[in-house]
Structures are given as structure tokens and as C-alpha cells.
Amino acid sequence: MYTIHFDVDEEIAKYLKGIKYPHWLNEKNKSYQNVEAISISHLCKFGKSTFQYFPKLKLIITRSVGVDHIDLEECKRHSIAVYHILDYGAISIAEHALALLLSGTRRLFDANKKIKKGEFNFRNLLGYSLYNKTIGIIGTGRIGLEFIKLIKPFNCQIIAYDIYKNEKAAKDLDFSYVSLDELLQKSDIISLHIPLNNDTHHIIDNNKIQKMKNGVILINTSRGGLIHTKALIDHINKFYFIGLDVLEDEQSFNKNHPLLNYDNVLITPHIAFYTDETVKLIGKETMHSIERFTKNDKTGRVV
Numbered sequence: 001m002y003t004i005h006f007d008v009d010e011e012i013a014k015y016l017k018g019i020k021y022p023h024w025l026n027e028k029n030k031s032y033q034n035v036e037a038i039s040i041s042h043l044c045k046f047g048k049s050t051f052q053y054f055p056k057l058k059l060i061i062t063r064s065v066g067v068d069h070i071d072l073e074e075c076k077r078h079s080i081a082v083y084h085i086l087d088y089g090a091i092s093i094a095e096h097a098l099a100l101l102l103s104g105t106r107r108l109f110d111a112n113k114k115i116k117k118g119e120f121n122f123r124n125l126l127g128y129s130l131y132n133k134t135i136g137i138i139g140t141g142r143i144g145l146e147f148i149k150l151i152k153p154f155n156c157q158i159i160a161y162d163i164y165k166n167e168k169a170a171k172d173l174d175f176s177y178v179s180l181d182e183l184l185q186k187s188d189i190i191s192l193h194i195p196l197n198n199d200t201h202h203i204i205d206n207n208k209i210q211k212m213k214n215g216v217i218l219i220n221t222s223r224g225g226l227i228h229t230k231a232l233i234d235h236i237n238k239f240y241f242i243g244l245d246v247l248e249d250e251q252s253f254n255k256n257h258p259l260l261n262y263d264n265v266l267i268t269p270h271i272a273f274y275t276d277e278t279v280k281l282i283g284k285e286t287m288h289s290i291e292r293f294t295k296n297d298k299t300g301r302v303v
């Protein structure tokens with residue numbers, strides 16, 4: 001199949017065959033006319049207006065688990081198949097959620113700033129212990145459960161909310177399901193592990209933030225659209241720490257982003273998925289998805 005891979009960096013490029021571009025859509029490029037398959041990253045928005053550039057397109061592979069950047073209904077209408085990466089190691093995203101959490105609770109970035117100023121002392125660097133704290137996990141799918149496994153040895157109480165209750169996992173990993181309201185009210189730390197869709201868009205809004213404890217920690221490695229950014233800013237002093245790997249407006253991010261004004265916010269540029277192990281798997285799975293499509297194998301097919 002005539003394939004183009006978009007938004008490819010040198011790490012993933014090693015595992016992809018076909019034409020590779022470091023950028024997303026160049027609207028003046030006429031060579032897309034005969035393209036049958038494309039692979040894209042989570043940063044390539046494939047909306048209604050994108051279809052016109054790929055008149056022969058049969059297959060989109062997104063090199064991500066999330067598919068919210070693709071207009072799936074329009075893909076159905078145009079008979080374009082969409083495949084995603086089923087699982088490239090939920091543990092890697094869970095590891096990053098833990099990294100964000102510990103960076104905040106043990107003030108690693110503030111400590112590093114102090115050190116760079118030549119100051120070797122503990123003034124204004126009081127840490128926050130995880131033991132005895134209540135951790136609320138929103139979403140107990142693959143990543144949520146891996147995060148629970150990582151956090152368990154810290155001896156905290158774990159509560160969770162999900163529309164689907166995995167009672168076996170709750171028993172095995174010793175956590176309990178509660179309502180979303182109860183989770184918001186009881187948690188010292190909240191970590192989001194649900195997909196972005198119409199039901200979950202701005203699930204963390206003004207009303208939900210008001211229900212949280214003062215001094216709460218919020219971690220989001222899922223999708224930026226789960227949090228209403230303005231509401232977060234309106235209540236910024238309520239949070240001990242906010243660790244975000246994802247933002248509502250990642251594509252238009254720049255140094256004037258309002259969240260950069262606050263010392264209790266640590267942002268990473270959507271890198272939770274990006275490790276030595278995962279790029280290998282993502283690259284191989286992308287090429288497998290092309291094979292699966294040609295053999296009518298539905299593994300990993302969303303549309």
C-alpha cells in the first residue's frame with residue numbers, strides 16, 4: 001500500500017517503512033492524491049476538513065492508544081478504516097504518572113532550581129509523604145491498574161471510580177470503588193486514567209474542583225480535555241501540586257500559556273508514552289496494522 005507516516009521523529013523512524021515526514025499535513029503538497037494509508041501521531045488532528053487531501057485513503061493508523069484526534073464518524077462515512085495501538089505498555093504511562101507525582105511531592109524541580117543558584121539547604125522545600133494518604137484513581141483500565149500496582153507499595157489507601165467496575169482487580173489489588181463525588185471529597189491525590197469522549201470532556205470542571213479537598217494533588221496523563229483549564233486556574237491555590245502531561249490545547253501551546261504562571265504546576269509535553277521500549281513497540285505495531293488491514297484482521301481496528 002502507498003503509505004505515508006506523518007509527524008515522525010528519528011526514534012520511531014527506525015521501525016517504519018514507507019515515506020516518512022517529520023511534520024503533519026502540508027496543504028500545498030499534491031503528492032497525497034494517491035496515498036492509500038497514513039500513520040499519524042496523537043498531535044495530527046484528522047478532522048472534517050482533512051479528508052479532501054487524501055481522496056484515495058483507505059486506512060489511518062494512529063500511533064497512539066487514544067483516537068480522539070480523529071473524526072471517526074466521518075471516517076465511517078468515507079469508508080476509511082482506523083486502527084490504533086491497542087497497548088504499547090500501559091506501565092510506561094503509569095511510570096510517568098508516578099514520576100510527575102513524586103516530582104511534585106518531593107519538590108524535585110524547586111530543589112534543582114535552588115541547587116542551580118548555588119544554595120544547598122532545605123529551606124522552602126518541605127516534602128509531602130505519600131503514606132497514609134488517600135489516592136483516588138479515575139479510570140481503572142490498563143493504565144489505571146498499572147498505576148495502582150506502582151503506588152501500592154507506598155502504603156496509601158486507594159479508592160477508584162470507573163463506569164465499569166473491575167471487582168476482580170479491586171480484590172486482587174486491594175482497592176475499593178466509590179462514587180465520583182466520594183472520590184473527589186476523600187482523595188488527597190487524584191490521578192486521571194479515562195479516555196476523552198463526549199461523556200468525559202471537562203469531567204474536572206468548576207463544580208468538581210469545588211468538591212475536592214484543599215491541598216489536593218491532581219495528575220493528568222490521559223487527555224487535556226478532561227480538565228476545564230479555566231476552572232483549574234480559577235482554583236489554582238486549592239492545589240498543592242498539579243502534574244500534567246497533557247493539555248487542552250497542545251497544538252497551539254506557546255510560552256504564554258496561562259498555566260505557566262504558577263509554581264505549583266509541572267507540565268511535560270505529552271511524553272508519558274515516549275520511552276525506549278514503547279517506540280519500538282509502536283513502530284512494529286504500526287507496520288503490523290497495515291498487514292492486519294490487508295488481511296481483514298480486526299485486531300486494533302476502531303472503525
Ligand SMILES: NC(=O)c1ccc[n+]([C@@H]2O[C@H](COP(=O)([O-])OP(=O)(O)OC[C@H]3O[C@@H](n4cnc5c(N)ncnc54)[C@H](O)[C@@H]3O)[C@@H](O)[C@H]2O)c1
Binds near residue numbers: 093195199221271273
Ligand atoms: N500521555 C500519554 O502519552 C498517553 C499514552 C497512552 C494513553 N493515554 C491516555 O490514557 C487513556 C487511558 O488509557 P487506557 O489504556 O488505560 O484505557 P482503557 O480503555 O484500558 O481504560 C479506560 C478506563 O476508563 C473507563 N471509563 C471510560 N469512560 C469513563 C467515564 N465516563 N467515567 C469513568 N470511567 C470511564 C473505562 O471503563 C476503562 O476502565 C487513553 O484513553 C489515552 O487518552 C495517554
